[in-house]
Amino acid sequence: xxxxxxxxxxxxxxxxxxxxxxxxPAVVLxxxxxxxxxxxxxxxxxxxxxxxxxxxPWQIFLVVPxxxxxxxxxxxxxxxxxxAPDFSLEKIDNSGSxxxxxxxxxRPVVLVFGSYT
Numbered sequence: 001x002x003x004x005x006x007x008x009x010x011x012x013x014x015x016x017x018x019x020x021x022x023x024x025p026a027v028v029l030x031x032x033x034x035x036x037x038x039x040x041x042x043x044x045x046x047x048x049x050x051x052x053x054x055x056x057p058w059q060i061f062l063v064v065p066x067x068x069x070x071x072x073x074x075x076x077x078x079x080x081x082x083x084a085p086d087f088s089l090e091k092i093d094n095s096g097s098x099x100x101x102x103x104x105x106x107r108p109v110v111l112v113f114g115s116y117t
Contacts, residue, residue: 035069038066042069042073086100086101087099088100
């Protein structure tokens with residue numbers, strides 16, 4: 001009876017190598033796919049990315065290099081001396097909007113980014 005129990009536990013040599021050889025590429029492929037999906041989603045508008053991330057479990061941050069992806073995806077391509085991208089903002093009194101390209105036609109415009117809090 002003792003020999004039967006010990007023979008049931010004995011495994012073929014190298015069987016764990018086969019398991020790793022088949023599982024590891026699948027796991028790596030899934031990880032690369034997840035990172036690619038997140039990279040593509042990070043290049044979408046913030047509202048769309050927020051909707052996508054609202055369905056992700058928090059554990060995803062343990063597996064994916066989120067901060068590195070986010071920093072690279074949102075870095076932009078502006079260099080010193082490039083023209084500012086066109087944008088529009090609502091006026092404070094909600095009487096309309098102001099567009100940078102309209103202001104820039106008549107006079108130079110200075111953009112100041114900062115916080116006064």
